[in-house]
Amino acid sequence: MHIDWWTLALQTVNVIILVWLLNHFLFKPVAAVIKARQAEANAILDEAAATKAEAETERTKARQANDRLAEAHQKALADIAAEAATEKAARLAAVGVEIDRLRATAEAELLDRARHADEIALNRASRLAVDIAGKLLDRLPADVRVAGFVDGLADAIAALPETTRSAMGQTGDDLTLKAPRALTDAERTAIQARLAEALGRKVAVTVEIEPTLIAGLELETPHAQVCNSFRADLARVASELTQHDKG
Amino acid sequence: MTTSPLALEPLFHIGPVPLTSPVLITWAIILLLGVGCFLASRRLTPRPSKLQCLLELVVGAIDDQIRNTMETEPARYRPLIGTIFLYVLVANWSSLVPGAEPPTAHLETDAALAFIVLGATVYFGVATRGLGGYLKTFAEPTWVMIPLNIVEQVTRTFSLIVRLFGNVMSGVFVIGIVLSLAGLLVPIPLMALDLLTGAVQAYIFAVLATVFIGAAVGERAKPHPSSDKSAEKPTGKPTE
Numbered sequence: 001m002h003i004d005w006w007t008l009a010l011q012t013v014n015v016i017i018l019v020w021l022l023n024h025f026l027f028k029p030v031a032a033v034i035k036a037r038q039a040e041a042n043a044i045l046d047e048a049a050a051t052k053a054e055a056e057t058e059r060t061k062a063r064q065a066n067d068r069l070a071e072a073h074q075k076a077l078a079d080i081a082a083e084a085a086t087e088k089a090a091r092l093a094a095v096g097v098e099i100d101r102l103r104a105t106a107e108a109e110l111l112d113r114a115r116h117a118d119e120i121a122l123n124r125a126s127r128l129a130v131d132i133a134g135k136l137l138d139r140l141p142a143d144v145r146v147a148g149f150v151d152g153l154a155d156a157i158a159a160l161p162e163t164t165r166s167a168m169g170q171t172g173d174d175l176t177l178k179a180p181r182a183l184t185d186a187e188r189t190a191i192q193a194r195l196a197e198a199l200g201r202k203v204a205v206t207v208e209i210e211p212t213l214i215a216g217l218e219l220e221t222p223h224a225q226v227c228n229s230f231r232a233d234l235a236r237v238a239s240e241l242t243q244h245d246k247g
Numbered sequence: 248m249t250t251s252p253l254a255l256e257p258l259f260h261i262g263p264v265p266l267t268s269p270v271l272i273t274w275a276i277i278l279l280l281g282v283g284c285f286l287a288s289r290r291l292t293p294r295p296s297k298l299q300c301l302l303e304l305v306v307g308a309i310d311d312q313i314r315n316t317m318e319t320e321p322a323r324y325r326p327l328i329g330t331i332f333l334y335v336l337v338a339n340w341s342s343l344v345p346g347a348e349p350p351t352a353h354l355e356t357d358a359a360l361a362f363i364v365l366g367a368t369v370y371f372g373v374a375t376r377g378l379g380g381y382l383k384t385f386a387e388p389t390w391v392m393i394p395l396n397i398v399e400q401v402t403r404t405f406s407l408i409v410r411l412f413g414n415v416m417s418g419v420f421v422i423g424i425v426l427s428l429a430g431l432l433v434p435i436p437l438m439a440l441d442l443l444t445g446a447v448q449a450y451i452f453a454v455l456a457t458v459f460i461g462a463a464v465g466e467r468a469k470p471h472p473s474s475d476k477s478a479e480k481p482t483g484k485p486t487e
Contacts, residue, residue, distance in 0.1 A: 004255045004355050007267045011350065011359035014273045018334055021277065023326035025284035030306040031322065033291040033299075040293060 122238050129234050133214050137230075145180050145215035146187050152228040153191075153217045154198040160224065168221050169203035176220040178210040180229070191217070253416070255353060269350035276337050276350075305333075312454065317461035324460060327367050331360060332453035339415055339445025342422070343438065349445075352416045354408065361407040364456040365400070372463030384465065407455060414448050 137145055157165060169175050177191065188207065196202040210218070216229025257265030287298055295303060309329040313321035321328075338351045350356040372381040385396040418441040425434045 002254050003358070004265070004267060006265050007255055007270055007353070007355040008359055010264070010266075010270045011273060011356045012363060014270065014277060015330070015334060015359055015363055018273075018277050018280065019326050019330040021281040022284060022330045022333065025281060025288050026302065027306060027325050027329055029288040029291050030299075030302050031310075031325065033293065033295075034303055034307065037293050 122241070126234055126238055130212070130214055130231070133230050133234070137215050142181070143184075143187070146183060146217065147190070149216040149228050150187075150191055150194050153219060153226060154194040156226045156228055157195065157198040157219065160226070164224050165199055167223060168199060169201075174204040174206040176208055177205045178208045178213060178218040178220065178229075180209070180211055180213040180215055182209055183207055195219075253354070255355065267353075267355075268348055269353045269356050272341055272347055273334075273338070273350050273356065276334065276341065280333065280337065305329075309453075313457055316454065316457045317464065319461075319464070324371070324457070327363075328453050328457050328460075331364070331456055332449050335360070335411070335452050336446060336449035339449060340442060342419060342441060342445075348419060349415050351411055351448075352419045354412050357408045357412040360411070360452065361404045364407060364459060365404045367456070368400075368459045368463045371460050372465075375464045381463065384463070403455075403459065407452065411448055411452055414444055418444055 157168075175195075183191070188205075192202070192205055195205065205219075210231075212231050214230035214234075216227075216232070218229050218232065219226040255267040255269070257267055258271065259266055284302075287302055290296075291299055291302075306325070306329070309325060309332060310321040313319075313324050313328055317324065335351060338349050338356070340349075341347050342349045342352075351360075369381070372384070375381075376384070385393050387396075418437075422434050422437050422441060425437055
């Protein structure tokens with residue numbers, strides 16, 4: 001077999017030249033652009049990873065902020081509820097106090113009204129009793145309204161303490177004698193005689209007509225009052241009835 | 248007297264240098280690939296065109312092959328392995344051009360390629376291991392193997408030459424014989440088969456060159472980080 005050494009050498013040189021050409025115009029540029037693209041892709045991936053990490057961090061921060069807001073919201077609600085409960089309790093207490101006050105006021109007013117009604121009823125009863133007694137006494141002789149009470153008045157004066165009796169008529173003022181009607185001279189004389197007897201001295205008496213006495217006599221001094229009349233008796237009875245009702 | 252069909256007749260001379268058909272066709276291939284790559288690589292962008300995608304696919308496939316075989320970064324070996332593959336492929340397929348005969352159908356071209364691979368094997372082995380380290384590989388696993396390892400260097404280079412030459416030359420001869428018998432349409436299936444054979448031979452030649460260089464670089468080759476078998480080193484001898 002014949003070997004053409006010139007061809008062998010030329011082909012060797014040709015292949016070496018082709019290696020240089022392809023390396024310069026094909027392999028290096030293409031490998032460089034592939035490497036650049038890989039680097040760019042890696043950079044993009046790194047950037048994406050960094051962005052993702054940043055987003056995760058932001059999301060974690062947002063979640064924490066949200067949790068803090070929710071916690072603050074719950075705390076605010078709890079504070080408001082506690083404050084509302086306190087306010088409610090305070091207002092209920094105030095309302096209770098006001099209700100108790102109003103109730104006490106109403107009860108007091110009701111008591112006053114009842115007392116006033118009782119007084120009115122008592123006054124009416126007293127007037128009715130006086131009217132009844134007056135109408136009954138009108139059927140008796142007129143002197144009975146006075147004469148029948150002279151001894152009682154003298155006995156009441158005699159029962160007074162000595163100092164009171166001795167002071168009666170000593171200051172120069174006349175004693176005031178109230179009578180249900182105008183006294184006759186005989187009645188005035190008899191009464192003054194009985195008073196002198198009861199006091200142990202003669203005293204001046206000024207007579208005043210007081211129809212509300214119905215019957216009886218009442219002696220008034222600046223320091224004492226001696227009552228012996230139906231009005232006084234009825235007043236005492238009414239007072240005792242009232243005390244009895246209260247008791 | 249009958250001349251050998253394998254003999255090369257000079258087409259013309261430049262001074263004392265005879266220029267044969269393989270040389271001229273190789274120049275044409277160099278011109279085609281060089282100008283084509285120059286034009287194609289002028290406007291490479293991060294957003295690739297279809298042509299750029301094709302270029303990146305070719306380069307990526309070559310890189311993957313080197314990376315998987317040698318388990319190291321392919322940049323250092325890419326120009327040689329890639330050029331061998333592309334040149335052999337284009338040279339084998341040049342038979343499709345009427346009147347052109349593949350340069351690889353002649354021993355001189357195949358021998359040039361094989362000698363370049365042998366030289367690259369020695370160069371990368373010495374560059375990686377050092378001269379002493381590289382020579383010590385001939386004594387592996389024992390010094391008794393030194394003669395056999397030296398013979399292996401020669402025989403595997405010779406096998407590279409013969410394998411490529413035999414496959415391509417036979418294809419050319421078969422098509423030539425068929426053409427002489429039935430010139431119309433009949434050779435087409437054989438030409439298609441010849442294309443497949445040419446691609447396979449280009450791949451085999453490039454892979455064997457990768458394996459030989461990888462074996463010479465051997466244990467000093469830097470493992471690729473992405474390789475699952477990075478701990479394993481290509482210490483085995485290539486099979487042919």
